[in-house]
Each structure stands twice: as structure tokens, then as C-alpha cells.
Amino acid sequence: MLCGVAGTDITPEPGLVLQGHRNSNPSHTVLYPLEARAVVLEETDTRIAIASVDAIGVTLEMTERIRERVESECDIPGGHVMVVCSHTHCAPPTIPFLGSMEQNQAFVKRIENSVVESIQSAVSNMHPVAFGLGCGSVHFNINRRPMPGQSGMALNYGGLVDRRVRVLRLDREDGTPLAVLFHYSCHTTTKSGAEGYISPDYAGIARQYIEASLGCKALFFPGCFGNIRPAILSEGGGFESASKEQLEACGHELGREVCRVAGWLKSRKFSGLNARTRSLKIPYGPPAHSEDEFKAMVKQPRNLGAKHPGAWAGRMLDLMQKGIPSGVATEMQMLRFGPVLLFAIPGEPAQEIGHALEKANRGQLGAEDVWPVGYANDEVGYFCTERQHEEGGYEPNSFEVYNHPGPFKDEEKVILKAAQTLARG
Secondary structure (H helix, E strand, O other): OEEEEEEEEOOOOEOEEOOOOOOOOEOOEEOOOOEEEEEEEEEOOEEEEEEEEOOOOOOHHHHHHHHHHHHHHHOOOHHHEEEEEOOOOOOOOOOOOOOOOOOOHHHHHHHHHHHHHHHHHHHOOOEEOEEEEEEEEOOOEEEOOOOOOOOOOOOEOOOOOOOEEEEEEEEOOOOOEEEEEEEEOOOOOOOOHHHOEEOOHHHHHHHHHHHHHHOOEEEEEEOOOOOEEEOOEOOOOOEOOOOHHHHHHHHHHHHHHHHHHHHHOOOEOOOOEEEEEEEEEEEEOOOOOOHHHHHHHHHOOOOOOOOOOOHHHHHHHHHHHHOOOOEEEEEEEEEEEOOEEEEEOOOEEOHHHHHHHHHHHOOHHHOOEEEEEOOEOOOOOEEOOHHHHHHOOOOOOOHHHHOOOOOEOOHHHHHHHHHHHHHHO
């Protein structure tokens, strides 16, 4: 198998509003650069490409534009291209939701151009590679689901959390590392975007540490961390935004662990390169409010995380006039390369969904590990389990942030069924 890897800086000038944390203040400082990375793998007449981007998310339209150009310019089928996002809340807006923010078209275009250029550069410099697969652990993440009797985010020490750090090292024939891919499950919200600092959060700091230590490119793959966040605690015992020192501590902890694991891996030759995509619809449950209730919310606006009070209710009234759809159209994708099977999930999946997906697909297509990857190719909202919908809390009730009329329904079943269909062909 052959591999090429490349990357580029996508950092904007300060002054743009950053997406996440219901923010409206302009940014003022670049704390760490935003970057795009791409890895391309080739076996016989098959190629796949994966881009890792420092943004809160991408839309399927953005992904499709990238795919069209890559297919035309790089001879890689569009369905063989995956775009994953670090989900940092300290980058300009790229998805037209989350507080009614509009996409920053200049930043969107910069991402698309940079991803295509990075894939082109990777294709032009391919090397035979061997793979080393391993796992470590890092412990700054915690479940944020409410405790019994509460409704807000809480330090849920008894909640499920995945502290594994999955590492895939790709080596040249002389044994030196060409690229390191690493996977971790924790919201990249260590530092709040509302403070005005442009940053890739802990993921970019870890990437920088790895690249400086190992002398190769590194790509971050986000896990299923819809309900997982950094355990940065306030004096009162709740969550707060990290200091620069705390942010760097998290990034360096992850970077050191990736380097430790990568250092003892023995690489082997692997065959097996495959890519499949599948369209799917995430179904809606009943609308959260009646038409009369939406009208009352417009007349007496209240903050629902929109651009101004009542905006979401007004949009839902317009949607009711046209007819509320049965769900949201999106896609899932599977890539198998060497020992790893990747599933791209188009939103913010709960940790439990990631574990269920792994369990159901172990051993498929001869892969040795399954990486569920959230925030990939599209971002349509939070994906929760049936139990989480019953319990309530932020994630099941965040539908207004994504301009949905109500919560999703049976999304875990839809995602797991799609993954099994992809793995089994």
C-alpha cells in the first residue's frame, strides 16, 4: 500500500466571530494556528483520501464540493473522500446553525481549497507504508450528562467515558514515521470561543507536539463525544473555560501519550482498501411545540440560543407552513485501510452510540480495530440514545440550536443499521 500526507495553515486574521458557545464578540488573538491535514492511501487501482480540518463542522454540501474537485483533479472517486473536523469552538462559522450564525464564506472557501490542495500534494508524494496500531489512555475527559434530579451539564463521574487514545503509525520502508493518526473522545471545548482566541483547542496542541517529536504529520480523529467534555473545573465545582496553561496541559498530555504509544509500535504490511457511502435519513419525533405555542414564543421571545429571541420559533412557523419533513437527509461512510475500519458519523454522537457501533462491527472486513468518527462529512445535530431522550438534558433538547422542530427519534438504531449495512456490503 502507498501513502502520501500533506497539510496547510488555514488560520484567519483575528476579527471574525467564532462559532460555538452562543458567541457574538469578534476574535482578537491567534492562540494556536488552525490547520488542515490530508492523508491519501492507494492499493492497486483503489485510492482513498481523508482530510482532518480545524473547524466546528462541515456541511454535506461542503463535503460534496470537495469531493467533486478531488474526483476531477486527483483521480479519487468522490465516495472515497472523507472530511473530519476537530470540532473546535474557536474557529469561524462553517455550519449555518448553532445560534443562527451564517457561514463565513471566505473561511469555508479557504477550507475547501486547502483540503483539495493538501490531497493533491499528498497524491504527488506517495511512499510504500507499513502500519503500526496501538492504544493508550488519557484522562482529562468526563461525562457531562445531568445527575439525577438535575437538568444541566454536570461532572458525571459515574457516566460512561472512553479514555482510550487509539494510534495508527504509518511508516516508510526505512522504518521512519510518515504519518500518525490518533483518535480521542472529548469535546474540543477546553477553552471557550466566547473569549475571542482563535485555536484548534487541545487537538491542535497535541498535533503540534506529535509533529515536533516524531518529525511527521499528525491527523486528529474525533470520537463519539457528544456528551463528553474536558474536566476543567471552577472553584464552585462546575465546568469553566480553561486558562492557557490548562489548555496546553491537556494538549500536551494527549500528545505525549500518542508519542509514547507510537514509540513502541511494530509496523507490518497490510492489504485491504475499501470505501462505501450510504444515504440515510435521521427521523424527527413530534414537534416540540404546537403552532399556537410557537406563535406565542415569537410574540414573547425568550432566549433559545438563536441570533435573537424568538428567531427559532419564527423559523419553525415558516417550516410548518411548508410542511415539516419526516427527518434530515444525510449520509454515513465507511473506510477500511490496513488494520482500521472507520465509520464517519454526520453529527454529534453520544459515547454510548460509539461503543455500540464498535461492538456490532468488530472483525468486519478483516480490520483489527473500529474507529467511530463523529463530526465527519456533515453535522446535523446531536445523536442520543433512547434512554438519554427519556432522561432529558442538553443533548436531547438541543434541537433548536440546529434549527430542528423537535428532537430526533430512533437515531441510534438508524446509525447502527447503516453502519452494519456498510460493513457487510
